[in-house]
Amino acid sequence: MQAFHPKTLDEALAAAADGATPLAGGTDLMVEVNFGKRRPEMVVGLRRIAELREWERSRIGSGVTWRRVERDGPRAYAQAARTVGSPQIRNAATIGGNLGTASPAGDGHPFLAAVDASIEIASTSGRRLVPWYEFFTGPKQNALQPGELITAVVLPERLPERHEFGKVGVRNAMVISTVCCVVTRDTEGSTTVALGSVGPTPIRVPAAEEMISAEPSPSDSALGEFARLVSEGVRPITDHRSTEEYRRHAAGVLARRLLERCLA
Amino acid sequence: MIVEFRLNGEDVNARVVGPTSLLDVLRDELGLFGSKSACAQGECGSCSVVLDGEVVCSCLVMAADAEGSEVTTVEGLSTDGLNPIQEAMLRSGAVQCGFCTPGIVVAATELFRVNPSPTRIEIKEALAGNICRCTGYGAIIRALESLSGGEQ
Numbered sequence: 402m403q404a405f406h407p408k409t410l411d412e413a414l415a416a417a418a419d420g421a422t423p424l425a426g427g428t429d430l431m432v433e434v435n436f437g438k439r440r441p442e443m444v445v446g447l448r449r450i451a452e453l454r455e456w457e458r459s460r461i462g463s464g465v466t467w468r469r470v471e472r473d474g475p476r477a478y479a480q481a482a483r484t485v486g487s488p489q490i491r492n493a494a495t496i497g498g499n500l501g502t503a504s505p506a507g508d509g510h511p512f513l514a515a516v517d518a519s520i521e522i523a524s525t526s527g528r529r530l531v532p533w534y535e536f537f538t539g540p541k542q543n544a545l546q547p548g549e550l551i552t553a554v555v556l557p558e559r560l561p562e563r564h565e566f567g568k569v570g571v572r573n574a575m576v577i578s579t580v581c582c583v584v585t586r587d588t589e590g591s592t593t594v595a596l597g598s599v600g601p602t603p604i605r606v607p608a609a610e611e612m613i614s615a616e617p618s619p620s621d622s623a624l625g626e627f628a629r630l631v632s633e634g635v636r637p638i639t640d641h642r643s644t645e646e647y648r649r650h651a652a653g654v655l656a657r658r659l660l661e662r663c664l665a
Numbered sequence: 666m667i668v669e670f671r672l673n674g675e676d677v678n679a680r681v682v683g684p685t686s687l688l689d690v691l692r693d694e695l696g697l698f699g700s701k702s703a704c705a706q707g708e709c710g711s712c713s714v715v716l717d718g719e720v721v722c723s724c725l726v727m728a729a730d731a732e733g734s735e736v737t738t739v740e741g742l743s744t745d746g747l748n749p750i751q752e753a754m755l756r757s758g759a760v761q762c763g764f765c766t767p768g769i770v771v772a773a774t775e776l777f778r779v780n781p782s783p784t785r786i787e788i789k790e791a792l793a794g795n796i797c798r799c800t801g802y803g804a805i806i807r808a809l810e811s812l813s814g815g816e817q
Contacts, residue, residue, distance in 0.1 A: 402683045404666065404729035424730055428707055431725040434684045435705040441684055446730040468719070487794020488772065490707055492719035493726070574793030575708060 405445045410452050410523065410552065413445050418525045418548040421445035425464060426493035428486065429502045447550070453497070459556040460521075463497025467509075470496060475556070477583045478512045480566035485509065487575045497551040500536070503543040503602075506578045506642075508568060510537070510603035514595035515583040516560055520544075521553040530555060537602035561585035561593070563663035569651045571642075579643040580651045584659035590617050592663075594656050599635035599648050606634035606656075613660065627660060628653035670731045672697075673741025679728065687726035688712045691738060699739035699767045710795035713768040714738050720775045722794070739767035742774050749812060750774050757808035761799035769795045773809055782814040 405421060407413045417423060422441035424430055425448065433439040447453055453464030456473070468491040470482035485491055485499075485508050499509045500520055512518075513533045520536045522529050522545060536544050545551065564585040570576035581597040592614045597603045609630035616623045632653035639645045668681045672695065679694045686705075691697045691714070700723055701711035707722040714723045715737040723738075742748050747755070750773045760766050769792060776783055776791040783791065788809045797805065 402666070402729065404727075404732070406730070406732050424727060427725045427727050427730065428722075431684075431686060431727060432706045434727070435686060435724060439684075444684065444727065444729065446727075446732075448730070449733075466719075486707065487710065488791055489710055489713055489720055489722045489794040490725075493716075493721045574790075575796075 402441065403443045405443075406449055407445065408449050408451070410450055410550075413447060413450055414523060414525045414548075414550060416443070416445040417550050419443065420547070423447055423501065423550055425495040425498040425501070426466065426490075428490050428494040429498060447495075447497075453552060459558055461496060461554045461556070463500070463521075463551045463553055464495050465497075467491035467494050467496070467499075470509075475512075475560055475564070477515070477564035477566040477585070478509070481508045481512055481568075481581070481583070484566075484568050484570075484576075484578075484581075490575075496554055500543065500551050500554070501545070503537055503541050505540050505601055505603070506581070506598040507603070508566075508578055508581050508597065511581055511583040511595040511597045512564070512566060513554065513556075514603040514605055515564065515585045515593045516557055517593075518557070519555045520551060521555055522549050523552045524549045528552065533603070534605075540601045561587040561591070563587075565659040565662045567655050567659050569655055577642065580637075580648055580655055582652065582655045582659055584656055584663055586660065586663035590614055592660065594631060594660075596631070596635055596652055596656070598642075599637040599652050601636070604635065606631050608634055609656070619660075619664065624657050624660065628657035631656040666729060668728055668732050670733060671735045673737055681728045685728050686724045687714070687716075687728045687731050687736070688723040690728040690731075691723060691736075697738050697740050701764055701767060703764070707794075708796065709765070709768070710772060710792075711765050711768040713771040713795065715771065715775060720772050737771075739771050742770065748774060750777065750809070753808040753812050754805065757804050757811060759801060759804040759808040761797075761801045765795055765797040765799075769797070769805060776809075777812065783809070784813070785810060788813070 421443040467485040568581040637648035
């Protein structure tokens, strides 16, 4: 195996163009290696590239770890970060790696979907900015082409006034989401809701958003209707972690609870 | 390939084959058996080491990517007998089978380095990535609380 440890993005992109497997925190790739599912011939380690660790206001470098997001991120993104893996995982794992893996259960994804973030991607031939809904293309699939690396997450300049993250799982720590969710609410009532683990990619629920955005101070029955529309709008499956029915139910309960926190 | 890094304050060269983990190199090439090998997926924390100042699971560090890094294992936490974390764990009976103990010592040592008076919640969160299958958590947390001047 060949291993590169570049200090600049240009060197890393050159290695990626030659077919090297990108390695950030290693917390996903090494699980596959340890279980014999992958054996890369050429690897490019990204953690020495200072540019990828830069965080300037709304542009967060892909090499920023979940530990840093937990400490310095916007409220709901920090809340999500705190539930990613364990301290050991958060110290190593990066936001770029989370996007590269593109798991339907990725805890970082609902925030990006809820605030309409974009993902910056680079290759030796240039950079492009991909909106989140074009980036996630299926379970563990994304819009990356061979030779491309994820360089940053770009948030909107202004975030909604309130935003809250929540997650349902079978224990408190070190758990993969059964459902995870972000609800945002802005001053004039405009609301978004994004969920993970309840579809092939992170999803928004436009019907629920439109209904509740028209309610300046939602009544109990309006909150109930919001929860019902979220449950109706998600696309969960039954797998080893939960059932379709439970996920549908939990999605509505969780979204309503987060909306109530935004309204409090 | 040969990978060079600093291990417990000394420069080392290790022979590394393919994408093998830092944990395997520590144990099989360098003869340091303190870091334990169990889940191989970052769930149990028994392989915890400090890599460039952060506690990580060494089973999830590709050894080739440790090139030029600074690694501290449980063997390197103290140059002079046991450190205060280890003393406290012995005093409080916080060791049963002992398999999880090195990982917990590494995680707890790093916690107290950053935050000398952690609360009970902070202790529990810092150890959330370390599983004890004897379920000796009560004694482990009491041991660490005994070192903390923080509010409980």
